[in-house]
Amino acid sequence: MPTDLSPVDSALTEALESERSRQRDTLSLIASENYASEAVLAAQGSVLTNKYAEGNPGERYYAGCEHADTVERLAKERACDLFSAEHANVQPHSGTQANFAAYQALLDSGDRILSLEMTHGGHLSHGQPYTAVDEHFDVVHYGVDEATGRLDYDAVEARAAETDPDLVVSGFSAYPRQVDWERMQAIADGVGAHHVADIAHLTGLVAAGVHPSPVGVADLVTGSTHKTVRAGRGGMVLCGEELADSVDTAVMPGCQGGPLVHNIAGKAAGFAEALAPEFDAYARQVVENAQALADRLQARGFELVSGGTDVHFALVDFRETHPDLTGAEAEAALEAVGLVANKQTVPGDDRSGKVGSGLRIGTPAVTTRGFDTAATVRLADAVADVIDAPEDEAVAAEAAETVADLCETFPVYGELAVASA
Numbered sequence: 001m002p003t004d005l006s007p008v009d010s011a012l013t014e015a016l017e018s019e020r021s022r023q024r025d026t027l028s029l030i031a032s033e034n035y036a037s038e039a040v041l042a043a044q045g046s047v048l049t050n051k052y053a054e055g056n057p058g059e060r061y062y063a064g065c066e067h068a069d070t071v072e073r074l075a076k077e078r079a080c081d082l083f084s085a086e087h088a089n090v091q092p093h094s095g096t097q098a099n100f101a102a103y104q105a106l107l108d109s110g111d112r113i114l115s116l117e118m119t120h121g122g123h124l125s126h127g128q129p130y131t132a133v134d135e136h137f138d139v140v141h142y143g144v145d146e147a148t149g150r151l152d153y154d155a156v157e158a159r160a161a162e163t164d165p166d167l168v169v170s171g172f173s174a175y176p177r178q179v180d181w182e183r184m185q186a187i188a189d190g191v192g193a194h195h196v197a198d199i200a201h202l203t204g205l206v207a208a209g210v211h212p213s214p215v216g217v218a219d220l221v222t223g224s225t226h227k228t229v230r231a232g233r234g235g236m237v238l239c240g241e242e243l244a245d246s247v248d249t250a251v252m253p254g255c256q257g258g259p260l261v262h263n264i265a266g267k268a269a270g271f272a273e274a275l276a277p278e279f280d281a282y283a284r285q286v287v288e289n290a291q292a293l294a295d296r297l298q299a300r301g302f303e304l305v306s307g308g309t310d311v312h313f314a315l316v317d318f319r320e321t322h323p324d325l326t327g328a329e330a331e332a333a334l335e336a337v338g339l340v341a342n343k344q345t346v347p348g349d350d351r352s353g354k355v356g357s358g359l360r361i362g363t364p365a366v367t368t369r370g371f372d373t374a375a376t377v378r379l380a381d382a383v384a385d386v387i388d389a390p391e392d393e394a395v396a397a398e399a400a401e402t403v404a405d406l407c408e409t410f411p412v413y414g415e416l417a418v419a420s421a
């Protein structure tokens with residue numbers, strides 16, 4: 001993948017080359033990250049970045065959109081196929097934009113949104129302080145059961161009755177269990193509220209049928225396209241025909257101008273790959289690897305929120321087993337050996353989001369590299385060794401060697417990355 005920047009901009013070239021090496025030589029355990037295919041990278045780095053295409057295919061505000069139309073129609077059709085949706089808007093620049101558009105499509109300014117508490121696994125775009133969502137709407141929260149780490153649907157229902165929201169948001173950033181979309185819809189219906197299911201993290205698992213789908217259950221489904229579905233950076237909204245016009249208007253002009261047609265091309269490429277049968281095996285392996293990771297960490301004495309995982313990551317809670325260790329310290333110790341994970345608050349955490357008492361460890365990216373459960377168990381042991389002795393240099397050296405070996409055995413971008421290093 002030549003960057004062609006060196007003659008004009010050595011500082012930028014160096015940063016890009018360094019980032020490529022970093023991705024090659026470290027393991028991403030960040031549950032929201034993945035490695036896009038070369039086809040997706042090529043689409044996103046294409047001349048489509050030059051094109052203005054405000055509007056929808058066939059009805060643009062600019063001339064010269066025939067190929068942009070083809071690209072966007074492909075992305076929309078493939079999204080509808082992949083998620084069995086009647087309508088897809090593939091223009092949101094990100095998952096956050098997709099959520100804002102969903103709220104705009106369903107709500108009036110000042111309406112009430114009921115969403116999961118951020119420290120319990122919710123997302124900024126579900127209405128945290130300082131967001132535009134919080135500015136425009138009246139946001140209240142529900143939580144998970146702090147003892148079990150799981151959603152207590154009766155408690156969510158009671159919270160809905162108490163707060164009488166206009167919209168209930170489900171779908172989360174750090175909830176390691178399957179979500180019962182029907183139950184969330186019934187809770188929303190019970191108080192006459194709309195329901196948005198945000199599958200940002202779960203896109204790939206839902207596409208492959210490894211996690212139940214909220215499409216056809218929730219009023220609207222939103223998502224990011226760069227996480228488990230590996231279709232490059234961006235967002236999308238899925239809905240039935242009856243909401244199609246409201247959604248399209250809410251996206252543009254509601255919260256965006258011209259779409260990022262190059263990113264839409266990336267979505268088209270990634271969705272095509274996700275429609276291929278191999279993708280289902282990938283998604284199944286992601287979950288098997290997460291479960292192998294969870295089992296090994298538990299065997300090594302770690303506590304996991306909810307006691308395990310049904311999805312693509314495990315959430316470690318240090319409070320009982322490593323009371324003096326913060327999530328931030330664990331993150332730093334792991335990064336020093338090439339294991340890139342993220343600190344996380346756990347339900348009932350006393351520490352702030354910048355520190356946290358937990359660590360979220362995801363398997364989507366390493367599974368794209370080709371990890372099987374045996375490799376994942378080696379990885380889990382390296383994680384456990386480092387967290388148990390974050391100051392021990394010999395342990396760090398050994399973990400770094402394991403990481404180097406795993407990176408070599410399971411390369412990202414194969415020969416290409418090596419050739420261009």
Ligand SMILES: *Cc1c(COP(=O)(O)O)cnc(C)c1O
Pocket residue numbers: 032094095096097099122123125171172173198200201224234235
């Ligand atoms: C990642 C995520 C999003 C969107 O994030 P962007 O960075 O804006 O794409 C939305 N909702 C949830 C639950 C997420 O985890």
